[in-house]
Amino acid sequence: MAQLGAARAQVMVVAQALAPVALLGLAAVTGSFLTVRVSMGSALDWPSVSVIGMITVVLAAHMLLGFVVGYALPRLLAPALILVLDYLWMTLPPTFDTMWVRHLTGHLETGLPVTDRINPDSVIAPAVVAAGIAAAGLLVALTSGRRRMAAALAGVLGIGLGGLAGQHLVADWGPSAPALARTDQPACAGKKPEICVPRELASVLPELEGASAAVLPRLADAGIPAPQRLSTASTATRVGPETWRVYASPYLTEDDARAEIAEAALPDLPDCLAHTDAYVGDPLPLRVWLLLAGGVPDDVVTEHYGPDALPAMAGVRAQSEEKQLDWFRRNLNLLKQCEPSPETQAIVR
Numbered sequence: 590m591a592q593l594g595a596a597r598a599q600v601m602v603v604a605q606a607l608a609p610v611a612l613l614g615l616a617a618v619t620g621s622f623l624t625v626r627v628s629m630g631s632a633l634d635w636p637s638v639s640v641i642g643m644i645t646v647v648l649a650a651h652m653l654l655g656f657v658v659g660y661a662l663p664r665l666l667a668p669a670l671i672l673v674l675d676y677l678w679m680t681l682p683p684t685f686d687t688m689w690v691r692h693l694t695g696h697l698e699t700g701l702p703v704t705d706r707i708n709p710d711s712v713i714a715p716a717v718v719a720a721g722i723a724a725a726g727l728l729v730a731l732t733s734g735r736r737r738m739a740a741a742l743a744g745v746l747g748i749g750l751g752g753l754a755g756q757h758l759v760a761d762w763g764p765s766a767p768a769l770a771r772t773d774q775p776a777c778a779g780k781k782p783e784i785c786v787p788r789e790l791a792s793v794l795p796e797l798e799g800a801s802a803a804v805l806p807r808l809a810d811a812g813i814p815a816p817q818r819l820s821t822a823s824t825a826t827r828v829g830p831e832t833w834r835v836y837a838s839p840y841l842t843e844d845d846a847r848a849e850i851a852e853a854a855l856p857d858l859p860d861c862l863a864h865t866d867a868y869v870g871d872p873l874p875l876r877v878w879l880l881l882a883g884g885v886p887d888d889v890v891t892e893h894y895g896p897d898a899l900p901a902m903a904g905v906r907a908q909s910e911e912k913q914l915d916w917f918r919r920n921l922n923l924l925k926q927c928e929p930s931p932e933t934q935a936i937v938r
Contacts, residue, residue, distance in 0.1 A: 603730050607652050614648045640697070640707065643716040647695040650719035651675060653726025660730065683764075692759040692766065693718045693752070703787045704823040708766040714755040721751020770823035786821040786837045793841045800846035804883040811882040812914035813854050830856070844889045851883035852876050861927035870920075870929025877902050878917055 622636060636644075654674075659667040682691040695715035701707065725744025732740040759766075776791035778784050782805070784797050797819065805815040817831040828834055833853035841849070855876060861869035877898045880890050890898055905916055916932070923929050 603653075603656060603727075607656060610652050610655070611648070614652070618644055618648070637707070639709065639712045643695060643712045643719075646716045646723065647719040650722035650726065653723050653730065657726045657729045688763050689756060689759045689761075691764070692762055693755045695719065702768075702823065703789060704771060704821055705768050705825065706771045708769050710758040711766040714758040717758075718748075718751045718755040721748045721754075724751075768823055768825035770825045775821070782816050782819050782833075784819045784835075790821065790837050790839060793837050793839065793846070796841050796843055796846040797835065797837065797850065799843065800850045804847050804850040804885070807884040808851065808854055808879070808882055811910060812917075813879070813882070816853075819850065819853060824857075828857070844886070844892075847883065847885050848880055848889055848893055851879045851885055854879050854883075855921070858924055859927060869927050870924050870933040872924055872933065874902065874905075874933055875917060875920060875924075878905060878913070881906060882913070 655667075655671045658671045658674075661667075662670065679694055679696060682694050683696075685691065692711055693715050697707065697711060725741075725747045728740045728744050728747070729737060771787065773788065775785040776788045776794065777786075778794040779798050779801070782801060784794060784801065786794060786797070801819060809815055816833040819833050819835045820828065821837045822828055822832075822834050833850075834857065835853040836849050838845075855872060858872060873894065877890060877894055880893070881887075881902065887899055905913055908916070920930055920933050924933060
C-alpha cells in the first residue's frame with residue numbers, strides 16, 4: 590500500500606507539473622486550426638480524429654521528455670537543451686537524404702491536394718514513435734532511486750522498438766507519402782461532358798461548365814475529340830482516355846477555367862526522371878499549343894507561361910491545322926516513351 594501511495598503521489602507531481610504545458614500546447618494547436626479554418630473557409634475541412642490523436646501523442650511525448658530532462662539536469666540547462674533538441678528533431682529530418690526519417694516527426698505534409706486523403710501510415714508512424722518516447726519518459730518519471738536506471742534502460746528499449754515500428758511503416762517512402770485518393774462522392778454537373786470536382790470545390794462548377802462549352806468545340810475543330818468526363822481526380826486514380834484530369838481551385842477565374850480545360854487534354858505522362866538522368870522533355874510546348882488551339886486569349890497564355898510562350902509557338906501555329914495536329918501527336922507519343930524531340934524544350938517563363 591505504501592508503494593501504491595508513493596506511485597500515486599509521483600503521478601500527481603508529474604500531472605501538476607505538466608498540466609500548464611499541456612494546456613499551452615493544446616491552445617497553440619487549437620489556435621492554428623482556427624486560424625487556418627478562418628483563412629481558408631470551406632476549402633479546408635477540420636482535421637480528422639486520427640490526426641488530432643497523433644498530435645496529442647506527439648505533444649505528450651515532448652512534454653514527458655521535457656519533464657525527464659528538467660528533472661535530471663540543472664534548471665538553467667534543461668529548458669535550453671530540450672528546446673534545441675525539439676527544434677532539431679522537427680527541422681533537420683526534411684533535409685536528410687534518408688527520406689523516411691522526416692515521416693517520423695509528426696510534421697504532416699502541407700501540400701496535400703484536395704483530391705487526396707492523408708495516408709494512414711503517415712499518422713500511425715509518428716504516433717508509434719511518440720508513444721515509445723512518451724512511455725519511456727513516463728517510466729523514468731514515475732521511478733526513483735536504483736530503479737530509475739533500469740527504467741531508463743527499459744525506456745531506451747521502448748524508444749528503439751517504437752522507432753523500428755515507425756520506420757517499418759515508411760521505409761520505402763520518398764519525400765512525400767504515397768498518394769491515396771479520397772473515397773467520398775464528388776460534386777458533379779453537366780452531362781456531355783460530366784464535370785466532377787471534390788465537394789469543397791462545388792462552387793467552381795459553373796465556371797468549369799462555361800469554360801468547357803467555350804473551349805471543347807475549338808479543340809474538337811483542331812482534332813482533339815471532347816471527353817465524356819472532366820474530373821478533378823487524384824493522381825493515385827487512373828483515368829481512362831474518355832476522362833480528362835482537370836485542375837480546380839476555389840479561386841478559379843473564367844480565364845483560368847478555360848486554360849485548365851484546355852490543358853486537361855494532355856493525358857498523364859510517365860515519370861521519366863524516376864528511371865533516367867537524361868533529358869526527358871517538357872510538355873510545356875504542348876500545353877501552350879492546347880491553350881491556343883482551345884481559343885484561350887493570348888494575354889492569358891502569356892500570364893500562365895510567360896512572354897516567351899507565344900513566340901516559341903509561332904512556327905507551329907503558322908502551319909496548317911493538320912500539320913499542327915501531327916506535331917502535337919508526334920511529340921506526345923515521344924514524351925510518353927521518354928524519348929522527346931528537341932521541339933519539346935522547356936519554354937523559359
